[in-house]
Amino acid sequence: MSKPAQTENRWSPRQAMELEVALHATTQGPFTGKTRNISIGGMFVETDMPRLFRDDEVLVTINDNHPSGDQPTLCRIPGLVIWSDGNGIGLMFSRLDPGAIRALRKLLYPAPEVTQESNRAGTTHLKGLT
Numbered sequence: 001m002s003k004p005a006q007t008e009n010r011w012s013p014r015q016a017m018e019l020e021v022a023l024h025a026t027t028q029g030p031f032t033g034k035t036r037n038i039s040i041g042g043m044f045v046e047t048d049m050p051r052l053f054r055d056d057e058v059l060v061t062i063n064d065n066h067p068s069g070d071q072p073t074l075c076r077i078p079g080l081v082i083w084s085d086g087n088g089i090g091l092m093f094s095r096l097d098p099g100a101i102r103a104l105r106k107l108l109y110p111a112p113e114v115t116q117e118s119n120r121a122g123t124t125h126l127k128g129l130t
Contacts, residue, residue, distance in 0.1 A: 012040040015108055021045060022061040025052055033088065040096075040104050042079065046088040056081040058091065062107070075103035 014037040023045065024030045033045040043060070052058060058081060062074045077100045079091040093100075 014039040019062060023052070024059040024061070025056055027056065036088070038108065040101065040108065042082070042090065042092040044088060044090050052081045052089050053084055054081055060091065074107065075100045
């Protein structure tokens with residue numbers, strides 16, 4: 001018997017990205033996981049065991065990994081479990097506020113480095129785009 005095809009309902013493409021995240025659910029204590037992919041609309045989080053199930057609400061805390069070792073919180077985003085299996089959970093973000101959207105956009109689409117060249121016109125160039 002064949003498996004039915006899943007409908008793709010994402011409104012933004014996912015990007016492969018590994019980040020440590022903390023997951024907080026009302027049904028249990030907080031636990032950590034690692035993202036495998038993420039988008040403005042959701043993420044897949046790999047966990048050591050399936051702890052959440054379809055329609056569970058969760059608060060995802062994403063930490064910004066700094067070379068200094070400090071990990072200030074990048075954002076906290078409410079989400080809804082869309083599916084779970086033995087490897088982890090698929091989350092859809094819900095109730096995104098403007099700050100969370102800005103943080104996700106910065107994470108997913110970092111701006112190119114701006115350099116100032118010494119020339120008569122004082123032109124600014126985007127590194128890697130010139």
